[in-house]
Amino acid sequence: MVLVLIGIAIAILIVVILIIKASKTPSRDVLGINLHCMKCGIKTSGSKCPKCEKDTKSFGV
Secondary structure (H helix, E strand, O other): OHHHHHHHHHHHHHHHHHHHHHHHOOOOOOOOOOOEOOOOOOEOOOOOOHHHHHHOOOOOO
């Protein structure tokens, strides 16, 4: 019986944490994808940055 009560308490705690996280997440944020490049700040809509991608070296490939 004690284990059931501990399980219920842990489940309630997890649900409360998820509700708090969901309320703090912006409504425009989709699955946590960054819509801007971390290096230059250009809007990329989740794809690779065209500016920063050109700067990377691909070893002639």
